[in-house]
Amino acid sequence: MGTDSFPLIDLSGSAHERGRQYGAAVPERVARSIALYRSQMQRRGLNRDEQYRLARAFQQTISAYSEAYFEEMRGIAEGATCTLEDIIMINCRTEMMFGYERLGDAAPANASDENDGCTGIVVLPEAARDGRLLHAHNWDWREECVDTGVVLRIRNDQGPDVLTFAEAGALARHGFNSAGVAITGNFLMCERDYREPGEAPLALLRRKLLDSHNLAAAMSQVFNKTRLCSNNLMLSHAEGEAVDLECAPDEVFWITPEDGLLVHANHWVSPIAQGKLRDLGLRGNPDSIYRQRRVVAALRAKLGRIGIDDLQQALFDEFGKPDSxxxxxxPVSFDSISATVVTTIMDPAQKKMWLARQPYLSRSFVEYTL
Known part of the structure; x- marks a missing residue:
């Protein structure tokens, strides 16, 4: 593949074997992921010994959540010739970077520095030009991730096959499966974050949703597990259904499409959530308010005839640049650079995903299929 593409890695076999294949296929990208989060945590005052101590503290949580995922992570470490602690750090990077004051004795983290944007869209068949559900997303995070991203095509004997974009070394980020379930995730924040240990680290939860046989099973995973921090999950199904789950650590608030359209940025939208929680994320991401409004307005004007080109136009909107x-x-906190790492458009019924790497420079999409 060319410079505008992400490596596609085919995985099959046991959990450990899939992980070994994964790590061995892209050891240099896994090394870049490790270097990124080692650096991010060092800038927060955590040396390598402290990072590894925190990573080991997650081992029991990961094993209790899914022994298969723990074995897959062991395999990744073996294949990439790195430590298991390094792979745990990649998969639990949000929890470790921003919640470490609850996991160890280090100085408190300033969670207001998250600066993880993201804008997600689901278009139901009745609103789409071709009569098929479309699910799209901008992932805004650290600029370095343009060189750590990978696409995993997982052949799974115990569940549906999966096509997912991920940071190298992570089990999943966003994607869809052969059962028609698709997911993307967005940053959220409230005052309940990082107070109690959660049952489901975010990267593993996203993989669990992609391993689900249907939409109800995926939703059940969210409603029945707690999290260390908030996040937003957009779930859809190829046959024409979608739901947005705004997840506080201990509670879930749901939103459904209006007129066949579901859009979510980085602030709490559910009226019940707004009444019960303090939206702390807007301190760092106030642009979320107009980002959401602008995407909704652009797509509502084309209801019934929304196509992939319209999703591209909405997700490439540069009003307020760079806060667009x-x-x-x-530049963001801790000497980091934030950017839209990748724009994703998915047609789960056609089992296709299109990714535009570094879209602020090149708006060229590469197709991946399951």
Missing amino acids: VLRSPK
Whole structure:
């Protein structure tokens, strides 16, 4: 594949064997992921010994959540010739970077520095030009991730096959499966975050949703597990259904599409959530308010005839640049650079995903299929 693409890795076999194949296929990308989060945590005052101590503290949580995922992570470490602690750090990076004051004795983290944007869209068949559900997303995070991203095509004997974009070394980020379930995730924050240990680390939860046989099974995973921190999950199904789950650590608030359209940025939208929680994420991401409004307005004007080109136009909106739907690189806390790493458009019924790497520079999409 060319410079605008992410490596596609085919995985099959046991959990450990899939992990070994994964790590061995892209050891240099896994090493970049490790270097990124080692650096991010060092800038927060955590040396390598403290990082490994925190990673080991997650081992029991991961094993209790899914022994198969723990074995897959062991395999990744073996294949990439790194430590298991390094792979845990990649998969639990949000919890470790922003919640470490609850996991150890280090100085408190300033969670207001998360600066993880993201704008997600689901278009139901009745609103789409071709009569098929479309699910799209901008992932805004650290600029370095343009060189750590991978696409995993997982052949699974115990569940549906999966096509997912992920940071190298992580089990999943967003994607869809052969049963028609698709997911994306967005950053959220409230005052309940990082107070109690959670049962489901976010990267593993996303993989669990992609391993689900149907939409109800995926939703059940969210409603029946707690989290260390908030996040937003957009779930859809190829046959024409979708739901947005705004997840506080201990409670879930749901939103359904209106007129065949579901859009979510980085603030709490559910009126019940707004009444019960304090939206702390808007301190760092106030642009979320107009990002959401602009995407909704652009797509509502085309209800019934929304196509992939319309999703591209909405997700490439640069009003307020760099604090726009399409985020150009900008400095954020801890000497980091935030940007839209990848724009994703999925047609789960056709089992196709299109990814535009570094879309602020090149708006060229590469197709991946399950």
